[in-house]
Amino acid sequence: MTLGLVREARSRGLAVTVDQYAYTASSTSLDSRLPSWLLEGGREEGKKRLGDPATRERVRKEMRDSLKRSMQKDYSYAVVARYAPNPAFNGKSIAQITLEARKKKDADSQIEQMLEMYAAGGAGMIYHSMDERDVQAIMREPFTMIASDSGVHRLGDGVPHPRGYGNNARVLGRYVRELKIVTLEDAVRKMTSLPAQTFRLTDRGLLREGYAADVVVFDDALFADRATFEQPHQYPAGLSHVVVNGAEVFADSRMTEARPGAALRGAGAAPPSSAVASR
Numbered sequence: 001m002t003l004g005l006v007r008e009a010r011s012r013g014l015a016v017t018v019d020q021y022a023y024t025a026s027s028t029s030l031d032s033r034l035p036s037w038l039l040e041g042g043r044e045e046g047k048k049r050l051g052d053p054a055t056r057e058r059v060r061k062e063m064r065d066s067l068k069r070s071m072q073k074d075y076s077y078a079v080v081a082r083y084a085p086n087p088a089f090n091g092k093s094i095a096q097i098t099l100e101a102r103k104k105k106d107a108d109s110q111i112e113q114m115l116e117m118y119a120a121g122g123a124g125m126i127y128h129s130m131d132e133r134d135v136q137a138i139m140r141e142p143f144t145m146i147a148s149d150s151g152v153h154r155l156g157d158g159v160p161h162p163r164g165y166g167n168n169a170r171v172l173g174r175y176v177r178e179l180k181i182v183t184l185e186d187a188v189r190k191m192t193s194l195p196a197q198t199f200r201l202t203d204r205g206l207l208r209e210g211y212a213a214d215v216v217v218f219d220d221a222l223f224a225d226r227a228t229f230e231q232p233h234q235y236p237a238g239l240s241h242v243v244v245n246g247a248e249v250f251a252d253s254r255m256t257e258a259r260p261g262a263a264l265r266g267a268g269a270a271p272p273s274s275a276v277a278s279r
Contacts, residue, residue, distance in 0.1 A: 166225025169236030
């Protein structure tokens with residue numbers, strides 16, 4: 001359905017694209033599974049609301065209903081990536097944590113465990129709720145850009161989504177070389193020139209005179225992701241050199257001391273000092 005809407009919009013001349021990472025799990029906060037009205041005003045206000053028994057029961061009911069709509073029986077699909085109050089939770093599902101902490105398996109007990117974690121500051125989560133067939137269908141579309149959608153990780157900290165380490169290597173290894181979902185050339189286009197064109201970065205995305213020298217050198221027969229959901233802090237195989245703005249940051253399979261990167265702003269982005277007009 002979503003792809004159909006995008007195709008229809010493009011047929012009317014709208015420059016609509018999508019971006020994608022090559023996994024069947026998403027990653028965001030624990031808070032995303034709580035009712036939006038509970039979160040209004042910030043965490044402290046949410047904690048006050050949860051102190052009212054009737055409100056707490058309303059939250060449980062809405063979360064149970066949400067589980068049914070998503071066709072999930074419980075929160076086994078929800079895995080903790082990072083939980084500062086108790087790092088022992090990292091890498092475990094809400095169902096596993098609830099069984100260990102509360103000796104219970106039912107969904108209401110899992111919801112109570114989530115509310116306790118929310119009140120303690122929240123958690124980074126991974127949600128295993130996508131379909132591989134959708135991943136492949138979306139990747140085939142010519143308007144799909146490929147990106148990790150990842151923040152910057154500290155090596156060894158937590159059990160984050162592996163996309164931050166392996167997304168592009170996974171596309172080129174699994175979906176290009178093994179499954180042949182897209183060609184090598186088209187996959188590279190989806191990672192480089194298409195995003196640059198979409199965000200109007202006029203000197204990026206192509207190997208062309210006058211453009212910024214951003215180059216990745218890899219062995220297309222060996223390039224592959226090694227990061228997994230269980231062991232995400234692993235760099236890909238088959239990568240030999242990375243050049244950013246003309247300087248090598250990764251050479252002969254080792255990091256250098258060069259730091260030539262810079263934040264990029266598209267043509268439509270406001271400069272940092274600009275005031276935002278009120279409406």
